[in-house]
Amino acid sequence: MKLKRLYTFINSDLDIIEKALEETIQAEHPVLKEASMHLLQAGGKRIRPVFVLLSGKFGNYNIDEIKNVAVALELIHTASLVHDDVIDNAELRRGGLTVKAKWDNRIAMYTGDYIFARAVELMTNINKIEAHQVLSKTMVELVIGEIEQIKDKYDWDQNLRTYFRRIKRKTAILIAVSCGLGAIVSEAPIQVQRQLYRFGYNVGMAFQITDDILDFTGTEKELGKPAGSDLQQGNITLPALYALRNENLRKEIVTTFDPNNEEKMRYIISLVKTSGGIEYSKEISERYLKKAHGIIKELPNCKEKTALLNIAKYIGKRKF
């Protein structure tokens, strides 16, 4: 089943978002425009706009207002991907050439800056200071998450808490805020705003853990990048952290590790895959999804609630 099928009733509003995304990036400067469009056209799941719109339905839904939030959050996510590409020397993202690979690091950095600035500009259409406060705090957390990811790279001694804090900042908060801001801007009851935020947080954690699992279990075709890329770049995720808890495996992984040796890396990936780390990570992800389920159950029944529940379920089962 395709993700899009889960919320057909907002598809026409999502088309509006898609158009607004393109329009926002129409910069005068041709290089910038090309770089930005390139990235937007590569497409994503638009999971953040979907959450904004669905959450907005729990209040006074006004597409002309709420679209600004949906577009701004997708832009912030996009900008962070662009800056992430600068960092990781990632040659592939979503199966296409990264902005960095197609142009260079300097253009990639400023493309990210430009997209950030446009997101902030767009948000100024929302005359609710609370929304701005929530968003700017999110941006600060997002950046700290990125810095932590650099700091934690190749650190075989990091613990699970470090990992969870990192993915919270890197991924979960932005998804939580997508739900939360949708509800805030549409002036849903405070209690509902909080529930949707917590729902988004738990779904976001599960989303990132699933991503980290797929990086080991997916094929290059499914992922649009080679399997095991995270570990190769020194990004130690949950399945690997689980494997590292075993003394023997730990010794084997740390001494064999050589990011430039494909054969050795394939061997390490197989070690992680057979360590029980995948099953363990799936269990943790399921726990977050269950929590998300429990939170949203308390909300009044409606098709938006069903859609949110189905998306949460989908995230636990997706293959790429």
Next chain:
Amino acid sequence: MKLKRLYTFINSDLDIIEKALEETIQAEHPVLKEASMHLLQAGGKRIRPVFVLLSGKFGNYNIDEIKNVAVALELIHTASLVHDDVIDNAELRRGGLTVKAKWDNRIAMYTGDYIFARAVELMTNINKIEAHQVLSKTMVELVIGEIEQIKDKYDWDQNLRTYFRRIKRKTAILIAVSCGLGAIVSEAPIQVQRQLYRFGYNVGMAFQITDDILDFTGTEKELGKPAGSDLQQGNITLPALYALRNENLRKEIVTTFDPNNEEKMRYIISLVKTSGGIEYSKEISERYLKKAHGIIKELPNCKEKTALLNIAKYIGKRKF
């Protein structure tokens, strides 16, 4: 005469700004904190906060409110310097090691992002949507200016219009906005807001042209970096553009140019210095300052007006 002497009556408020700047950068993450503090401690002229405060005095001046704007603008300026250093491989900035040189490009990029995000966060203390709109548009222009600077590098055929548009985006708008936002936030009359904005714009243009002159005429000790750095990095500024208009000089400069050959670069710098380009640039700078003077003359007499006039005068005469 020292710049600080021109506005002693706001010095205690400037101390508040300085303290707030430090507090804002207190991040949990030690690397980030060190990188940011490093940059703030290197110190600058704090010309943007000065303009914010002085302009604010033309309305209902409230330091607790306006300090947010002053700090945010200085942070945005700082963040753009950090990202600028990533670009230019500049090893020296303000006489000290750049964030990039001391850490690396990745940390420098995220330090810039972090400072940007903190600036936006700080502005959310201001409950005036107009202020946010002005600031976010400024950030967009600033980034476009940076991209243009990359695009225009080593382009010997660029015309004066390209140069003026570039320094407008890169420098003048942020100074214009410092004056404009000071007036907006303190709710000065609309007419005064506009005059202060235009004053800032003209001072900003003169400020950047003077910078570009000093890059040729200053000593390494005065500049905190080698003279002629701009040209060496392919950044063609007004004095050089003037020299390039002379067919013979143009041929000589373009064929001799070799950024890795110190002797050749010294020769080119001497060609620019004797081309009349310095005098021409000074004349243009004077013209902007005169315009700034004319605009501010219309404002009611007060010590803030005198201070603004003196700062404008100082900028035309500064040596570094």
